[in-house]
Structures are given as structure tokens and as C-alpha cells.
Amino acid sequence: MEIHTDIRLGDCKEVLKELPDHSVDLIFTSPPYADQRKKTYGGIHPTKYVDWFLPISEQLLRVLKPTGSFVLNIKERVVNGERSTYVLELILEMRKQGWLWTEEYIWHKKNCYPGKWPNRFRDAWERLLHFTKNKKFNMYQEEVMVPMGDWAKSRLKNLSDTDKIRDESKVGSGFGKNISNWIGRDKAYPTNVLHLATECTNKNHSAAFPEGLPEWFIKLFTKPGDTVLDPFMGSGTTNFVAQRLSRNSIGIEIKQAYYDMVKSQIEERKHVLFEPKEKYEASKINGRN
Ligand SMILES: C[S@@+](CC[C@H](N)C(=O)[O-])C[C@H]1O[C@@H](n2cnc3c(N)ncnc32)[C@H](O)[C@@H]1O
Structure with missing residues (x-):
């Protein structure tokens, strides 16, 4: 099976308009969080976040197939001692746009660093909001079963x-x-909590997520030959995992340096396709064992 990895440079709000309607099976992405890491790749003020995101999610709704899923990795930060509410507001607005907020998965960051705050404990989890267009959508639950x-x-x-x-x-x-x-x-269905360490090995991007994160959702919501889209590609984690799992993928990135880096790695990473799947087994991803 021939697999295509299509990497595009630009603002996803505009680049997404180039993609045909109903052409993507899974959107998996981690956008810039409000105001975080401003120096590295720009941040959007929490009060402007929803207005910034809605034209993008409108395009995502258009390109996603009726049977597809959109998984949004996001976590609101604390401002002046209080959690921001922009993620909650975004969910409400996206529902008005036509999305169903089907589920929320939690990424438990097993190795989060120690710390002390006067009014809270260290933050060890992030949201993975699961949106769909319909109540019935493609979901291959057997692909992510875990040992009993x-x-x-x-x-x-x-x-x-x-x-x-x-x-x-x-x-x-x-x-x-x-x-x-x-x-x-000997196998059971997993829970909606993924226990995964953050990976410090990806030195190419300050906010890369671990490969296990897109891997689990790609297996759950797509089959080989399907198409996965990451509109905030960063260092290309989603695309490289998609390629390894024989899925076509599209990645959009606004920063030239990240775009060039991913572009140059696509060919050399192709051989990973032939590595045995067991190397990335589900027990590593969703178990405490
Ligand atoms: C949180 S990072 C994604 C990291 C990625 N998941 C990885 O594993 O490397 C968000 C990325 O979105 C890019 N970005 C920000 N605004 C964008 C936009 N409007 N269109 C496309 N990319 C954008 C940033 O440059 C950054 O690389």
C-alpha cells in the first residue's frame, strides 16, 4: 500500500481551505495554548482564543468525513490563581458550530516534575477532547485492547x-x-485515561507530545490507508506515527523551520514502516504495568 505524507507550510486557517470536503478520517492535534510559550511560537491571549480558533474548527468540520473524529489535545492554564475558562467556552461554541462533544479522554503525564504551589498540586494531566459530526462514527475498539x-x-x-x-x-x-x-x-477494553510519560527525547520542538498519544487514537479511529490530519504539525509527531502505521497524513505548520525539518525527515523515516508493531504495544500506552 502506497502511503502519502503531505506537508504544507502556512497558517492552517488558510491552508485548510485547499483541502476537499469530507476527505479526512481523523484530525489529531495540539494547538498553541493560550499565551503559553510566547517566545517560541506565539501565543493567543486567553480572551481571544475562542474567536481565533472557531474559523479553524469551521474548516476542520468541513474537511472531516461524516464518520470521522477530531481529537483536540489542550489544557487551560492558570491565570491570577484561577483556571482560564477558554477551553470550556470553546467546547460550547464548537457545539453551536455543529460539532458533537462525544467524549473527553485524559492524558495522565506519568513523569510530571515535582513542585509546590500554595493553592494547588502539580498538574499531571491534559485534556483530549473528542469531537465528532455524528453519533455513529468509525471506532476500532479491538485495536487498543489491553492485557487483563x-x-x-x-x-x-x-x-x-x-x-x-x-x-x-x-x-x-x-x-x-x-x-x-x-x-x-486475557484482554479488556481500556479506560478513557491514558497513562503516558512526557518524552524529553524530542529535542526538536518545545511542545512535542509523545508518539504514544497519536498512536493510540490513530489505531482507535482509523484503519490502514485512511487519512490523518494535524493542522498544528510542530515537529511532525502525528505524521510520522501515521506513516509508520500505514495511514496517509497531512500536516500544516506556520513556522518555516519546523516545516523544513519535518519535510527533510519524511524520506528517512519511511523505513520505520517495516519495524514490528510490537515495539509500540498498547500495554505501554494504557497500563500502569
Ligand atoms: C503545540 S505545537 C504542536 C507540537 C506537535 N504536536 C509535536 O509533537 O511536535 C503547535 C504548533 O502549531 C504551530 N502553529 C501555530 N499557529 C499555527 C497556525 N495558525 N497554523 C499552523 N501552525 C500553527 C506552531 O508553530 C507549533 O509548532
């Missing part, structure tokens, strides 16, 4: 009498029955 792990050894081997009686006597269809259904299976 300790459950099989402890909870499932020690089912209470009630659990068993309920199941055997077919009385009720509550929690007990559901638990015993999982006996003998």
Missing part, C-alpha cells in the same frame, strides 16, 4: 458469592454478572 493484568489474578478469581449466584441463577443483569463475563479472557 491484575484483574484476572485478583478480582476475577475472587468473585463474591453474590457475583456467582447472580450469574448462575440468571437473576438480574447488574454489575456482578458483567464481571463474571470477563473470566477466561
Whole structure:
């Protein structure tokens, strides 16, 4: 299968207009956060964030297939001792634009650095807002199943009498029955919390996310040959993972230096396609083991 990685330079608000309607299966991205890292790639003031983002999400809504998903990695910062509300406002406005706010996944940053604040604890998680155009969308849940792990050894081997009686006597269809259904299976569906370390190994971008993040969502919402879009490409993490997983991808980046860097790496990274998948197994991504 021939896979295309299409990298474009420019402001995604404009470049997105070049893409056809209903042509993308998954949009996975981490935009600049309000006012953060201003020196590196510009920031948008929290009060202007929603107005800045809506014309972009309008284009994203147009290019996404009816069966597609949009996963937005974002986290509001603290300003004057209070959490900003722009992400919450953005969700409400995007719903008015036609998006369904289908789910919220959490990225738990396993290795977040220690610190002390007078009024809060260290921030160890980010949002992954899942938007869709319809209630029915493509989702390949079996692709991200996790080993049953300790459950099989402890909870499932020690089912209470009630659990068993309920199941055997077919009385009720509550929690007990559901638990015993999982006996003998070695894989379970994951939760909506991803336990993943931030990676300090990507020295090419100050805000790169770990490969495991796009990998999990690409497996969950696309099949080989589908198309993944990252409108805020940065160092190209989404595109390189898509390429490795035999998905076509489009990346848009406003900074020439990042664009050039990704462009020059596409060819050399192509060989990674043939590495065994096991190297990036799901247990690493979604388990505490
Ligand atoms: C949070 S970073 C993305 C990092 C990326 N996920 C990675 O792993 O490297 C956001 C990126 O969006 C780019 N950017 C900011 N505004 C943009 C715009 N209007 N259009 C396209 N890219 C933009 C920034 O230059 C930056 O590289």
C-alpha cells in the first residue's frame, strides 16, 4: 500500500481551505495554548482564543468525513490563581458550530516534575477532547485492547458469592454478572485515561507530545490507508506515527523551520514502516504495568 505524507507550510486557517470536503478520517492535534510559550511560537491571549480558533474548527468540520473524529489535545492554564475558562467556552461554541462533544479522554503525564504551589498540586494531566459530526462514527475498539493484568489474578478469581449466584441463577443483569463475563479472557477494553510519560527525547520542538498519544487514537479511529490530519504539525509527531502505521497524513505548520525539518525527515523515516508493531504495544500506552 502506497502511503502519502503531505506537508504544507502556512497558517492552517488558510491552508485548510485547499483541502476537499469530507476527505479526512481523523484530525489529531495540539494547538498553541493560550499565551503559553510566547517566545517560541506565539501565543493567543486567553480572551481571544475562542474567536481565533472557531474559523479553524469551521474548516476542520468541513474537511472531516461524516464518520470521522477530531481529537483536540489542550489544557487551560492558570491565570491570577484561577483556571482560564477558554477551553470550556470553546467546547460550547464548537457545539453551536455543529460539532458533537462525544467524549473527553485524559492524558495522565506519568513523569510530571515535582513542585509546590500554595493553592494547588502539580498538574499531571491534559485534556483530549473528542469531537465528532455524528453519533455513529468509525471506532476500532479491538485495536487498543489491553492485557487483563491484575484483574484476572485478583478480582476475577475472587468473585463474591453474590457475583456467582447472580450469574448462575440468571437473576438480574447488574454489575456482578458483567464481571463474571470477563473470566477466561486475557484482554479488556481500556479506560478513557491514558497513562503516558512526557518524552524529553524530542529535542526538536518545545511542545512535542509523545508518539504514544497519536498512536493510540490513530489505531482507535482509523484503519490502514485512511487519512490523518494535524493542522498544528510542530515537529511532525502525528505524521510520522501515521506513516509508520500505514495511514496517509497531512500536516500544516506556520513556522518555516519546523516545516523544513519535518519535510527533510519524511524520506528517512519511511523505513520505520517495516519495524514490528510490537515495539509500540498498547500495554505501554494504557497500563500502569
Ligand atoms: C503545540 S505545537 C504542536 C507540537 C506537535 N504536536 C509535536 O509533537 O511536535 C503547535 C504548533 O502549531 C504551530 N502553529 C501555530 N499557529 C499555527 C497556525 N495558525 N497554523 C499552523 N501552525 C500553527 C506552531 O508553530 C507549533 O509548532
